[in-house]
Amino acid sequence: MKLGRLSDLMPSRLTVAAVLGCIVFIPLAIWASWTAGVAEHGRKAAQTTADAYHQAITAPKTGYIARLATCEASLSGAEGSLRVQNAAIETLRQAAATDAARANRLVRAAELQANAAERRAQAVLQSQPREGEGRCEAAFRLHQETVE
Numbered sequence: 001m002k003l004g005r006l007s008d009l010m011p012s013r014l015t016v017a018a019v020l021g022c023i024v025f026i027p028l029a030i031w032a033s034w035t036a037g038v039a040e041h042g043r044k045a046a047q048t049t050a051d052a053y054h055q056a057i058t059a060p061k062t063g064y065i066a067r068l069a070t071c072e073a074s075l076s077g078a079e080g081s082l083r084v085q086n087a088a089i090e091t092l093r094q095a096a097a098t099d100a101a102r103a104n105r106l107v108r109a110a111e112l113q114a115n116a117a118e119r120r121a122q123a124v125l126q127s128q129p130r131e132g133e134g135r136c137e138a139a140f141r142l143h144q145e146t147v148e
Helices: 013-058 064-126 135-147
Strands: none
Touching: 013 064, 064 135
8 A cells, every 4th residue: 555645545525524414413313303202202291181181171970060060050059949048037037027016016005904904903992982882882883883
C-alpha cells in the first residue's frame, strides 16, 4: 500500500456529511420516538380516565345521572309531603285560634254569670224579712223571686 497524499487518507466530504448526519439525526429520531411514546401513553391514560368518568356518570342504575333522577323524585315526594303537612299545620293553627277565642268568650260569660250570682247572693244576704213575715216565709218568697 502506498501512501501518496495526506488527502487520500481523509474521508470524502460526503462520508463526513453522512457521519455528522447520523450523529445528529439518530439521537434526534430516538428522542422523537420516545416523546411520541410518552405522549401516546399519556393519551391512553387520559382516555382511560375519561372512559371511567363517563361510565361513572352514565351507568344505568348507579351513575350520577340515575342517582340524580332518583334524588329529584325523592325531593319531589318530600316537597309534596311537606305541602300536605304545612296545610295540616295551618288547619290546626286556625282550629286552635278558633277554640281559644271560643274559650275566652265562655270564660267571660262564666265570669259575668258568677258576678251576677254573687250580686244576687249579696242581695239575699242583705235582705230582711218583711213585716209580719217569718224567716221561713221570707226565705220562700226570696226563692220564688229568684226563680222567676
